[in-house]
Amino acid sequence: MELLNNLFGRRNRPTSGSVAKQRLQLVLVQDRVKLPPEVMEAIREDIIAVISKYVDIDQDGIEVVITPGSNTDRLTANIPLRRTRD
Amino acid sequence: MTNGTGPQYPAPPGSAATDSSFAANMPNDPAAAGVPAVPFPAQKLGRVITVTSGKGGVGKTTTTANLGTALALLKQRVVVIDADIGLRNLDVVMGLEKRIVYDIVDVVEGRCRIRQALIKDKRFPDLYLLPAAQTRDKSAVNPAQMRLLCDHLKTEFDFVLVDCPAGIEQGFKNAIAGADAVIIVTTPEISAVRDADRVIGLVEANGLPSPRLILNRIRPELVRRGEMMTQHDVIEILAVDLLGVVPDDESIVISTNRGEAAVMDRVSRAGQAYTNIARRLLGEDVPYLNLTGETGWMDRMRKLLGGGGGRASR
Numbered sequence: 374m375e376l377l378n379n380l381f382g383r384r385n386r387p388t389s390g391s392v393a394k395q396r397l398q399l400v401l402v403q404d405r406v407k408l409p410p411e412v413m414e415a416i417r418e419d420i421i422a423v424i425s426k427y428v429d430i431d432q433d434g435i436e437v438v439i440t441p442g443s444n445t446d447r448l449t450a451n452i453p454l455r456r457t458r459d
Numbered sequence: 460m461t462n463g464t465g466p467q468y469p470a471p472p473g474s475a476a477t478d479s480s481f482a483a484n485m486p487n488d489p490a491a492a493g494v495p496a497v498p499f500p501a502q503k504l505g506r507v508i509t510v511t512s513g514k515g516g517v518g519k520t521t522t523t524a525n526l527g528t529a530l531a532l533l534k535q536r537v538v539v540i541d542a543d544i545g546l547r548n549l550d551v552v553m554g555l556e557k558r559i560v561y562d563i564v565d566v567v568e569g570r571c572r573i574r575q576a577l578i579k580d581k582r583f584p585d586l587y588l589l590p591a592a593q594t595r596d597k598s599a600v601n602p603a604q605m606r607l608l609c610d611h612l613k614t615e616f617d618f619v620l621v622d623c624p625a626g627i628e629q630g631f632k633n634a635i636a637g638a639d640a641v642i643i644v645t646t647p648e649i650s651a652v653r654d655a656d657r658v659i660g661l662v663e664a665n666g667l668p669s670p671r672l673i674l675n676r677i678r679p680e681l682v683r684r685g686e687m688m689t690q691h692d693v694i695e696i697l698a699v700d701l702l703g704v705v706p707d708d709e710s711i712v713i714s715t716n717r718g719e720a721a722v723m724d725r726v727s728r729a730g731q732a733y734t735n736i737a738r739r740l741l742g743e744d745v746p747y748l749n750l751t752g753e754t755g756w757m758d759r760m761r762k763l764l765g766g767g768g769g770r771a772s773r
Contacts, residue, residue, distance in 0.1 A: 388686055389685070389687075390682070390685045390687050391685065393647075393692075394692045394696065397652055397688075401653065401656050401696065404656065404657065405656070405660070
């Protein structure tokens with residue numbers, strides 16, 4: 374949504390300075406934690422395996438990211454559940 | 460570190476001629492008595508400060524030359540070392556390229572005494588350059604030799620400034636080997652700040668105190684329009700102390716063309732910024748140049764409100 378806003382609503386485009394800062398913060402979180410992409414992928418696979426034993430999850434919608442916090446960075450997994458009607 | 464040649468220099472007086480280690484060729488060696496020029500005063504306990512950045516082209520050499528010159532103008536006894544072996548440049552930036560005879564590799568390999576390799580900048584009372592070798596590579600010097608060299612020089616000088624090569628490989632390891640403190644130079648660009656972050660990590664991993672930052676080539680007009688990261692942004696991201704902010708200034712191009720430091724040009728804004736940084740290194744509390752008209756929270760409010768409203772005056 375934000376992406377669409379950026380594409381179409383040029384008025385509300387954030388300044389490039391703040392974009393740079395945001396991009397930098399994200400890339401540094403990755404750099405600092407020193408978790409290479411293949412490790413992140415392995416974590417993701419393992420989370421899927423564990424959670425799917427108990428609930429039906431939307432595997433494509435899973436997001437595993439490191440997010441910067443004020444004191445500590447956190448590993449955040451966002452796992453969408455599949456709705457089942459019974 | 461207080462008297463004579465110190466424990467690191469076990470070579471007895473007079474053994475210099477046969478000793479392959481440069482340590483025996485240090486200026487206190489009586490064998491060097493016949494060498495004219497450079498007068499070395501009583502023992503000092505100076506500081507070794509390495510100027511580094513990770514990324515190339517952000518202004519390390521310009522910063523080293525200007526801080527060295529500014530400190531010399533402030534009556535400090537200064538030596539600047541070009542640690543970029545194979546790609547030497549500090550000599551041309553300082554306008555001393557025609558006077559090189561020996562270089563740092565000659566010193567560590569014992570072909571000359573330190574004082575023979577030091578080039579005195581005659582425009583100032585106490586400014587010297589130890590040039591890099593141009594025809595060798597980074598492996599010609601190792602960190603232990605560099606530490607020995609720095610440890611010795613700081614007994615003779617108030618400031619030993621080391622101009623580090625770009626990168627994080629051997630040249631970087633050499634350059635920080637003898638450092639007491641590190642200055643990181645960066646520009647407000649994503650790539651430069653990212654590299655600076657990595658280098659800060661490496662410096663701290665080496666047991667050195669947290670580096671201080673010089674933010675170089677700030678363009679006030681771009682910052683005012685929000686199209687360049689501010690010094691607050693960069694400091695927040697890197698979480699280090701700010702040592703100074705240097706504006707992007709054409710006087711740097713001009714002074715470098717002439718082989719003069721910008722700090723010699725009284726109207727140069729960048730030169731002024733470097734002089735301020737030199738004074739901060741001496742412990743003075745010098746306010747930052749107001750480059751962007753930023754007024755702290757007021758400025759942030761204005762940004763929040765969509766960048767409208769009046770502009771703070773310079």
